[in-house]
Amino acid sequence: MVYAMFSAAVLLAIGAIYAGAVGWLYFRQERLLFEPDKLGPDEPICNDPDTSEFFVDVPGARLSCAHMRLPEPRGVFFFLHGNSGNLKKWFVDLEAFRQANFDVVMFDYRGFGKSSGEIESEEQLRADVEAVWNHVAPMYAGKRVVISGQSLGTGLAAGLAARLCSDGHAPDLTLLVSPYSSMRALAGELYPWVPLQVLRYPLHTLEHAAKLLGPVMLIHGEKDELIPIHHSEQLVSAMRSAHLVRVTGAGHGDVHQFPTVRKALMSALGRL
Missing domain, CATH: 1.20.5 (Single alpha-helices involved in coiled-coils or other helix-helix interfaces)
Structure with a gap:
């Protein structure tokens, strides 16, 4: 007893x-x-003369944005970064885009860098992405559009690209670096003891993938232990026209440092 x-x-x-x-x-x-790093209001994101900073006002916050503008660009590379740091970490290595003659636009999520506010939901995140895109899109009417994301940003990029496709304005290229099929699926692999219903950021990339039109390129390190490459393999199988670049020897945080990635990017932009 x-x-x-x-x-x-x-x-x-x-x-x-x-x-x-x-x-x-x-x-x-x-x-x-989310692992944001703050930036002081007077701390520059980038000192290159062809770059500038601006803000986009959204409900409850101001979003810090960085813009590289060339004299006569062929198009724009709209990039959604990963879950850590700020634009000072991500708005770098711009020379490849100058060579391809593409402007670059990035922004910091709420609470990152100089952006105010706090992230509260996936719906809010996606609305912020739309707000920044809608702010810059009119500058690139009739030009090439690349929607891209890395890690966390891939689910957001796929969502934006799918929405543009549904509106009849499919991107000329959707580029996803180290993507996940969904954050819910990834959480189930990393934390099997946690009920999936607990996750308030399911970020169903796979659902958007099937709606993408036009060229899609995925880049994934074969040694990525955080987001295993089978996520990209699953995404490719669901897409109409997608190509997976497998980066030998690359993990999650270092994939962009491999020459294979730069070569693939330059080749893809050159074909647009």
């Missing part, structure tokens, strides 16, 4: 701890998903 009561008490305690951990994850998961 005493043993049974003790066992029941232990199980109740374990259940309470588990429920508390799951509850914390539900309400505070932004701390796990």
Whole structure:
């Protein structure tokens, strides 16, 4: 009897701890998903003379944006970055785009860099992406459009590209670097003990992938342990016209440093 009561008490305690951990994850998961670094208001993102900074006002926040503008660009490379750092980390290595004659636009999510506010939902994230794109899109009417994302940004990029396709304005290229089939699927692999219903950022990239029109290129490191390459393989199988660049020896955070990636990017932009 005493043993049974003790066992029941232990199980109740374990259940309470588990429920508390799951509850914390539900309400505070932004701390796990996003790793922003702040930038001071007077700290420049980039000192190159052909770059500038601007802000886009959205409900409850101002989004910090960086723009490389060339005299007569062929088009624009609209890039959505990963879950850490800020534009000072991501708005770099611009020479390849100068050579391809493409402008570059990036922005920091809420709470990153000089952007104010806090990320509160996937819907808010996607609305912010749309707001920044709608701000710059009129500058590139009739020009080439590349929608791109890396890691976290791939789900957002696929969503924007799918929406443009549905409106009859398919990007000339959708480029996804180290993508996931969905954040929910990835979370199930990394944290199998957590109920999937807890995740408030499911980011179903695969659902958008099937709606993409026009060329799609995926780039993925074969040694990526954070987002395994089978996510890209699954995405490619769902797309109408997609090409997967497998980067031998590359992991997750270093894939952009491999010459294979630069060569593939320059080749893709040159064909547009």
